[in-house]
Amino acid sequence: MPARRKPRRSAKTRARAKRRREGGRAGSPRRTRAKRARSRPRARAARRPARRKSRKGPKVRARRTRRRPAFDPRAVERKWQAAWAGAHAFEASAEPSRPKWYTNVPYPYMSGYQHLGFALSFLRAEFQSRFRRMTGFNVLHPQAFHCTGLPILGAAKRVAENEPRQLEILKWMGVPGAEVRKFADPMHWIDVFPAATTRDLVGLGAAIDWRRSFITTPLNPPYDAFVRWQFRRLKDSGYLRVDKHPVVWCPKDQAPIGDHDRLEGEGETPVEYTLLKFPLPDGRLLVAATIRPETVFGQTNLWIDPRAAYVVARVGGERWILNEGAARKLAEQAKAVGVEGPIRGADLVGKEVVAPGINRAILILPSTFIDQGRGTGIVTSVPSDAPDDLVALRDLQKDAALLKRYKLDAERVRGIVPIPIIRTPGWGPLPAVEIVDRMGIRSQDDREALEAAKAEVYRSGFYQGVMNENCGHLAGVRVEVAKEEVRRQLAASGQADLMYEPSGEVVCRCTTRAIVKVVEDQWFLAYGDPSWKTKVHEALASMALYPEAIRKQFDYVIDWLRDWPAAHHRGLGTKLPWDDAWVIESLSDSTVYMAYYTIAHALQGGALRSEVPWASRLDDAFFDFVFLGKGAAAEVAARSGVTREILEALRSEFLYWYPFDLRNTGKDLVQNHMTFCLFHHTALFPKELWPRGFGVNGFVQMMGRKMSKSRGNVWYIRDALREWGADVLRLSVANAGDGMDDPNIDTDFAASGRSRLQEWYAFAVGHHATRSDRRTVDAWFLSTMNRSVASAREAMEQMNYKAALRHGFFDLQAAWAWYVRRAGGRPHAHVLARFIDVQTRLLAPFVPHVCEEIWSRIGGKGFVSHAPYPVAETSEVDVTAEAAEGLLSSTIADVREILKVTRIAPKRIAIYTAPSWKLRVHAVALEMARAGPIAMNALMAKTLEDPGMRERAKDVASYAKKLTDDLRHARPEDLVRRAAVADEAARFLEDREFLARELGARVDVYRADDPGRRDPAGKAEHAIPGRPAIYVE
RNA sequence: GCGUGGGUAGCCAAGCCUGGUCAAAGGCGAGGGACUCAAGAUCCCUUCCCGAAGGGGUCCCCAGGUUCGAAUCCUGGCCCACGCACCA
Structure with a gap:
């Protein structure tokens, strides 16, 4: 604290204080101490992102100090955080006689300081924890930290390589220049950020049982053992399977490229191409790639680029002709490929091959439109439905010189006509002809127009088209279905094979163009399993969802999930128990650890990385006993090296807390983590231990704009705490918005919230003139207050915090203002006391620090955090008083209307x-x-x-x-x-x-x-x- | 394309499930007033259009429909946001 003068109040302030002492008027709470907030300049500063410079100069600080002698939010926040910790106020243990409530949020990933996105999801859970605690529940709310996976390793590596962008990110987060080098070591991240996040959460006033915190990965042996147990059980249940798996792959890095590792092509995935085989008389096969196998019925010829180089390669027992890139790709796609030698495209033109599916001889013709980077460099020609093919054919038919150069039978080439094969509503028999003519496309080199034409024809044909009479037994079948059928039949008869390509251009961070690799022995979680899905739907059906609107999305995701590759060869994490070469992937290891929290205080021994001797040697028998009740206690205890008493206590602690009642998160986790969580619970636990509630919120916005690094409006929790303090931040989060819409943190609201809290504090602990005679307005206020309480309570139960705040704070305050006005400035003494008491408790889940301070000064017992949440007294609801007041105010409104x-x-x-x-x-x-x-x-x-x-x-x-x-x-x-x-x-x-x-x-x-x-x-x-x-x- | 959510006064946003009490809560912004030497803060009033008596008119994306009655239910259309994976 800088040296400061003794607080001195202005003459006016003194006069006001005197009036108050003499009971001149009680005023509304908002009138009494309006002066010192000075929120204008600070509000303006708040609009800027926190660039931790000294935006509050010494001058502002000095003035603030002088003007706010009685209440310093920071000091109050520190005071009560220390008091809670000292009293172990939020450490929860099983108490079988009391009902329990268990809240948690997904542990955040430790690649940096947590920003307001996490704060929002966390606080929405924390409000609920505090609320439930006040409604009589024994509440558990633990918090751990996630270190599994690739990002920490990647970031550390980038620091080691001095990548400017990565260094910039560290600087932005506030890492001092001298410290930056340390972040070249991944372990440093894991030392720094869990501790920092803990401090952030404590500073936020989080009511967490810190004894149960931990980090993931083998750095924490009992958690590592827990994940191994989980995977063995999943394997036993048949939900873990080995299969082939196509991934977008960087040939240079020899690694899969996730979305975040891409310079280009975010969201692109492997798609299947059908390889069609066209035998030459000598038995070699020209191999063309297509995504439209159903169009084989309309093939008229085969396209080769005469300028391009191809190779002959031995694939399986066959000799394939394709381009060299395709040969390399296929070698990565679980095929044995041996390149024998080159062959020129020009040498193939004019030969005859047999078209698969229709088994007719067709000509190989020259073209220039083929993309050699995609597929095999050879394309079958279906001029009825493929604009490219049609235009290339027309080009050739017009070009006598070209026909001559390749010694082509001009008569035969000119005789080629498109064959109608698909009927699509709104289209004639030959869609390609139709669209090419409509768009006036003249040449096969008019790429842009051809791409557009292709997309349009493909889309309408695929969804609405039906196969023609000339398509054999597929006549009348929808294109969507026929496509699969053709592929299946051709593959079965050996006329087709399979190849993968990325769905669009993907470029790795290392600038290499990606291909698709088929990983041979990939471990999958079998989320595609229909019987598993059925159980998960069942689990969902019995859950509470906040908001309820998210249910359909969950049901959709459950159906949509396919088998999930659950391990990879890189990154931090637990090794597959039966194969050291695989590391369990980070989403897969984090699905049921909510169960781990229930016993974590014993396993961790107060450290994020456990050093408890017996806990570092846990085997499956231990977890089987604690979580599944299997095995004999004495035997398991002996094996684990823990006493039987402790073991049985852990079992009952688990049974007491589980299942959890609420897990809250941002909506990005709906389609993976949260749904995985359900899958794994149904696989491992009996029905009565399946999750009871999920909460989902949108992405936090600042002043109506998305928070993003590029906009420069990313706020870390620490920045916001520095700017506003915990209570104001919490209030702003509560007010940010309910439901699935993106909640918006409004700095103007924060500024006015700050002064409102100060007003409230001053009012609550101040002295007021009162009276003791009962009037109608007294009954009216009590009645109104009870309605507010009822509404606030209901909103809290639904996690509608903005609504709860409105009912329980803003509306109630407005009612008080009217009451005081009606009562001529003199509230009834008991009504005043009730109001202060109820208002403080209604606010406590949101702004616990200031409420504790008030609570302690108005003679509340213990912590307000443990006080009962107000209950609406139906006996105080007074319809007569409300009607009387309504009559009065509506009459006033009528008079005003007339006057106006x-x-x-x-x-x-x-x-x-x-x-x-x-x-x-x-x-x-x-x-x-x-x-x-x-x-x-x-x-x-x-x-x-x-x-x-x-x-x-x-x-x-x-x-x-x-x-x-x-x-x-x-x-x-x-x-x-x-x-x-x-x-x-x-x-x-x-x-x-x-x-x-x-x-x-x-x-x-x-x-x-x-x-x-x-x-x-x-x-x-x-x-x-x-x-x-x-x-x- | 598939899936989900949504389009409400200058802006943000409640209401819609369970139709009437809805010219439609609340907040912000704006205007006026009180307090003040003054500014800020606070409190009060106003803020779709018309109106010299509390009234009337037109409204809740657009177009239809159901109904005695529609912001709310149904049908069709237009537009917006988010997700579509192997990764936190």
Whole structure:
């Protein structure tokens, strides 16, 4: 702290304090301490991303210190964080007599400081933990750190190589220049970031049981053993399988290229090409690649680029002709390929080959459109449906010189015509002809137009097309189906084979163009298994989802998942127990570790990397016992080197906590991690231990924009804490938005939230003038407060925090402001105390630090974090008081409306309440409405029985008509409300002074049938129950 | 293309499932007022159009439909966001 002068208040501030002491007015909470917030300049600074420079100069700091003598959020936050830690406030153990609640979030990956994205997903879970704790649950909320996989290794390697971008990232995160070198070692990352994340979370006020924290990978032996156990069990269950697997592959690095390793081609995946074999008379096979095998029925010729070089290669027992690139690719795709020698394209032109599928002799013709980097460099020609083929054919047919050069039979070539093979709605028999003519494509070198044409024909043909009569037994079959069928049949008859290519151009970070490799002995998790999927759907069906809207997405993902390669040869992680060469991939090792948390405090011994001797030698028997209840305790204990008591305690601890009640995450994990989590739970655990709830949120935005490095608006948790402190940040996160839309952190809201919290603090601990006589407004406020409590509670249960904040904070504060105004600045002492108590507890899950501080000062017992969440007292809900207040405010609104329209500056305002005969009709109508829809004549008959009614039967009829219309759709509670204010005139008389103050004029109140009323404009006759007549002069 | 979610006043955003109480909550922005020497903060009022009496008109992406009645239900269309994998 810099040296500072003794806080000195201005004359004005002193005067205000004096007023307060003397009970001049209680004011609304927001009025009392408005001065010191100074949030303008800071709010502006907050709009910039945190570049940790000294944006708050000494001047600002000094002023702030002087102006805020009583409440320093940072000090308060530190104070209570220390108090919680000292009291072990959030360390949870099994207590069989109490209901439990178990929340967790996916552990974050340790390749850097955590930013607000993680903070948001974490806090949405943490709010729930704190809320549930206050509603009486024994709450477990642990947090671990993920180190498995490639990114840490990759980043460390890039630091070692001094890659500028990587160094820039470290600098951006705030790593001092001198420290950067250390990050060349992956272990340094694992030392630094879990500790840093822990500090960030503590600073955030997270209510975590830190005894259960750990890191992943073999660096932490018990966790490593746990993952091995999991994989052996999965293998036993038959959910782990070996198979071939195509991956996008860098031939230079000899490694698969994930999306993040690509310079180009994000999202591209391996696609299957059908290799069609065209025998030459000598038995060699020309091999063409296609993604449209169903078009074999329309083949007219084969295309070769006469300028290109091809090779003859021995593949299996056959001799294939294809280009050299294709030979190399096939060698990576589980085929034995031996190149024998070159062969020129030009030498093949003009020969005859037999087309597969149709078994007809066709000519090999020259063309220039073939992409030699894709497929085999040889293409079969289907001019009916392939624009490329059609245009190339036309080019050739027109080109006598070319025909002559290759000694082609001009007559035969010119005789080639497209063969209609597919019928597509909206298209003629020859789509390629149609589109080429429509687009006016003249040459096979007009690549752009041809690509567009191809895409259009392909799309409509694939989804809507049906095979023609000339397609043998596939006649009438949809293209989508026929495609697979043709491929299958040709492969079975040896006329076709398979080749993979990336679905689009992919370039590795090392600038090499990617190919597809088929990995031979890949281990898969069999997510494609239909019976497994069925169980997962079942698990999902019994879960709570927040928001419910995400359910369909989960169901879709469950069906969509195929077998997942679960291990690779690089990266950090647990080795496959039966094959050292494989490392379990990071999404696969992190699916059921929520179970590990339940016993982690014992296994970790207080360290992220366990050094507990017995825990570093765990075998499957231990986990079988603890998680599955298998085996004999004594025997397992003896093997593990742990006492039987501890072992059995761990078993019951697991059974107490499991399954978890809520796991919350960003929506990016829905289609992998969260769904995997379900798969693995159904595979390993009995039904009663399957997850109970998932929460999903969108991606955090700052001021309506996505947070991204390129925009320079990435906020790390530490930056936000420095800028706003924990409570303001938490409040901003709670207010950022519910549901699946991207939540938006609004710095303007943060600024005003900061001052609102300060106002609230000052109000809650301040002194206020009060009174002890009961008034209608007191009942109104208590009633309103209880409704707020009920709404807030319901919103909390649904994880709708923005709504909870609105009900439980903003609306409640607004109600208080109205109450104080209505009460002439003097709240009832008990109401005031109730308000402060309830408001503090409603806010506690969101802003626990300031609430603890208030709680301790208003005499709360223990931590507010452990105090009961407010319960709506139905006995305090007072419909009469609410109706009375509603009548008052709607009358004020009506008067204002009149003043606005007439632009009268009122000297006097008269209010006329309904005459007794209307009250009578109204009462009778309400009575009848209770029994069902009112019949007009019945109402008339009933009311006219009363003395004096017959004389004004006409008026009665017209009012009764209006009423019956009005009440036709009234609900029971409307009837109660309408009946609530028995004596409206008394109501207004009681509040005459208030009305006069609000409306700025004298207010007179009359009953409409009061003979002594003053009614120069004859307004009184318009008065009806619930709507007094008004006269302004 | 497939899947999911969505399009509401100047902007953000609730309501839609369970039709009427909806000219449609709340926030921001804007205007006016109170307080103040003043600014900020705070509080009050206003903020679709018309209106010298609390009223009327037109509205919830577009076009149809169901209904006594539609922001809400149905059909069709247009547009936007996210995901489509082996990776955190």
